[in-house]
Amino acid sequence: MNQHLLVSIAQEHGLPVYVYDASKITSQYQRLTQAFSAVKKLKINYAVKALNNINVLKIFKKLGSGLDTVSIQEVLLGLEAGFDPHEIIYTPNGVSMEEIEQVAAMGVQINIDNLSILEQFGQKHPNIPVCIRINPHVMAGGNSKISVGHIDSKFGISIHQTPHIKRIVTLTKMHINGIHMHTGSDILDVDTFLRATEILLDVVKEFDTIEFVDFGSGFKVPYKEGDIATDVEELGEKLSARFNDFCVEYGKDLCLMFEPGKFLVSAAGSFLTKVNVIKQTTSTVFAGVDSGFNHLIRPMFYDSYHHIVNISNPEGKERYYSVVGYICETDTFASNRKINEIRENDILCFNNAGAYSYTMASNYNSRYRPAEVLVKDGKAFLIRERETFEDLIRNQVILDI
Numbered sequence: 001m002n003q004h005l006l007v008s009i010a011q012e013h014g015l016p017v018y019v020y021d022a023s024k025i026t027s028q029y030q031r032l033t034q035a036f037s038a039v040k041k042l043k044i045n046y047a048v049k050a051l052n053n054i055n056v057l058k059i060f061k062k063l064g065s066g067l068d069t070v071s072i073q074e075v076l077l078g079l080e081a082g083f084d085p086h087e088i089i090y091t092p093n094g095v096s097m098e099e100i101e102q103v104a105a106m107g108v109q110i111n112i113d114n115l116s117i118l119e120q121f122g123q124k125h126p127n128i129p130v131c132i133r134i135n136p137h138v139m140a141g142g143n144s145k146i147s148v149g150h151i152d153s154k155f156g157i158s159i160h161q162t163p164h165i166k167r168i169v170t171l172t173k174m175h176i177n178g179i180h181m182h183t184g185s186d187i188l189d190v191d192t193f194l195r196a197t198e199i200l201l202d203v204v205k206e207f208d209t210i211e212f213v214d215f216g217s218g219f220k221v222p223y224k225e226g227d228i229a230t231d232v233e234e235l236g237e238k239l240s241a242r243f244n245d246f247c248v249e250y251g252k253d254l255c256l257m258f259e260p261g262k263f264l265v266s267a268a269g270s271f272l273t274k275v276n277v278i279k280q281t282t283s284t285v286f287a288g289v290d291s292g293f294n295h296l297i298r299p300m301f302y303d304s305y306h307h308i309v310n311i312s313n314p315e316g317k318e319r320y321y322s323v324v325g326y327i328c329e330t331d332t333f334a335s336n337r338k339i340n341e342i343r344e345n346d347i348l349c350f351n352n353a354g355a356y357s358y359t360m361a362s363n364y365n366s367r368y369r370p371a372e373v374l375v376k377d378g379k380a381f382l383i384r385e386r387e388t389f390e391d392l393i394r395n396q397v398i399l400d401i
């Protein structure tokens with residue numbers, strides 16, 4: 001994003017602040033739909049958990065996207081943003097039967113990922129169409145915390161349990177309208193993904209009522225120069241061809257679905273924070289910022305890399321820094337990072353802060369969550385106010401003791 005604009009947003013709205021670029025969200029969405037333009041029926045369901053601001057959801061609504069949700073609260077946010085229930089798919093893991101029933105009663109497409117709930121739901125509601133989440137046990141890349149397709153994973157119904165799924169469906173006479181997989185967060189090579197696809201399509205063949213096949217997500221995005229990213233165009237070309245052939249074989253134009261989060265919003269986000277202190281120790285120069293893992297936990301939780309730019313001194317001499325937060329625990333955003341000379345009160349910009357950044361923020365150390373700003377058509381709009389002390393104590397019940 002334009003550095004002058006970011007500096008002016010910092011001046012107007014204060015720091016720390018999250019800034020999202022609507023045009024980048026739009027171009028990522030269009031790139032994905034373009035890559036799959038050979039498919040007759042395509043539906044992209046944006047994964048709300050990546051970034052849940054209602055204004056962002058409204059951008060997706062305008063683009064023609066649906067939503068992928070993992071909790072009833074995300075469903076409510078989607079409805080608030082103006083989505084119809086039938087544009088929302090609900091893919092929870094380990095939630096109660098009651099919550100699934102509530103969401104189904106709203107008219108949202110439910111996706112069930114275990115045999116116990118499938119059997120209970122089928123017995124009680126044989127007429128409500130259900131999608132089934134399959135675990136194809138194809139190991140996708142990435143961090144072990146985000147890889148969810150392996151044999152010991154808690155996600156999905158194992159491909160080896162397909163006979164059991166079929167038995168439940170026959171006995172309950174329930175209606176299965178979709179087959180789904182979500183193998184993990186980083187698809188590093190297209191061939192691995194296509195292998196998982198074959199496994200999934202074999203399951204589709206076992207049912208004659210399928211209307212859509214949902215391939216989940218896991219598009220890897222580049223965080224720094226030289227990073228491997230999912231080749232969306234190559235995936236689009238190969239998977240579309242395979243899918244179109246499969247539809248002929250199946251005898252119906254099925255809908256191909258994806259549910260990306262990171263791919264659609266990661267690069268659109270910037271996180272801006274002020275440098276409180278420069279501290280030179282015997283071995284390191286620390287830049288201590290006015291934030292911490294309470295605002296951006298990905299570097300500590302996933303070891304993820306966020307490129308950091310000193311937007312206050314873009315021409316400054318490059319030096320090596322460790323950028324750390326103010327939390328009273330080790331919270332290192334970056335070690336030995338080459339950054340244009342940092343001075344106290346400079347503004348640092350963390351890139352790729354659109355996905356799993358604000359949504360994972362907390363009040364740890366009794367700090368306020370930051371504001372959020374959306375840049376649209378060159379103008380900046382405040383879309384979430386910074387928290388205040390009122391927010392911190394709102395739900396505390398203060399006893400007279």
Ligand SMILES: *Cc1c(COP(=O)(O)O)cnc(C)c1O
Nearest residue numbers: 047091182185217218260261262
């Ligand atoms: C988190 C999640 C996604 C989105 O994953 P990204 O890596 O952000 O694209 C999609 N589907 C399901 C079921 C998820 O849990």
